[in-house]
Structure formats: C-alpha cells, structure tokens
Amino acid sequence: RTLYSFADAGTETFESGVLRQGRPFFWEPEVARPWVVTSGAANTGAFSAATPDLKQDESSSLSATFTQAVAGSFLFAFKVSSELNYDIFRVLIDGVPQFALSGELDWTGIVIPLPAGEHTVTWIYQKDDTGSDGADLVWIDDVFFPESAVFTSIESSSTEGLPGEYS
DSSP: OEEEEEEOOOEEOOTTSSSOOSTTTOOEEOSSSOOEEESSOOSSSSOEEEOOOOOTTOEEEEEEEEEESSOEEEEEEEEEEOOTTTSEEEEEETTEEEEEEOSEEEEEEEEEEEOSEEEEEEEEEEOOSSOOOTTOEEEEEEEEOOTTEEEEEEEOOOOTTSOSOOO
C-alpha cells in the first residue's frame, strides 16, 4: 500500500462530473452504496455529489481525510430532501457529530472552524425502516477545505509494469 498526498488550497465543486479523480481530494465513498456526482441539483455550476438511491434502513457515507498545518475553516453547501425526523443527514468531523438534519432544506452553507492537525470529514445519510418523503437524497457542493490542507489516502499499489531499478 502506498500513501499519496497533495498540498493545495482545495475547493471541490464536482464540476469534473465524477466523484473520485484521485489527487487532490481522495474521496472515500462507501463501497456498498457510494455517493455519485449528479447534474440533478447544484449549489453552483452544474454538478454536485449526491447520495445514491437508498432502500429502507440503508445508509451511505462519503468522507475525506486531510491534515492541515494551521487552524482554518472548512466550508461546504448541502441540500436535504428527506422524511422529516426519520431519514437523517449527519456530518461528523473526526467521529464527532457536528449536526443532524432531516426534512426539506434548500441549499445551505456551513462553516466549521478546525484546529491544526489531521481531520476526517464524513457525510452520512441514514434512511429509517419505514416511510418515505421528498426525494430521499442529500447533496453536497462547493466544498472548501482549509488553505493549508494536505489530502491523504491509502490505496493499493501495483508494481506490475514498473521498472525494478531507478538510477
């Protein structure tokens, strides 16, 4: 396994039309039910990341891990269309819940101050086991990582096709 990192004042608007382009962001979608990039709704531009079509009592998560050299602000926009009080959108930073929302919420921006250090941001959408309302989706867009963020991911690496020596 190889550790990749990339330092950049990172802004993700999903305008590439795909979720995982590798550097710089290394999005970590849930394998069983990954988030997708869609043109169905966007805070700005044409694209945003959205939860997949979930069945009752299913959830899906998306996360990104980064290290920042100095304290800074993490910002993003979100939209929720779910069953009020039952299908819940949660945001966690380093495993600590930041907020939990449900119902019909149009695009809203949020700013979360973060200290220096390594952080993992996780977006989770959990459907309950009964009922359905709204689009049953959550969207995120315009994700602004702190200016000093260094993004990391551990990915499988293959040595096939690589030279055995370098000089």
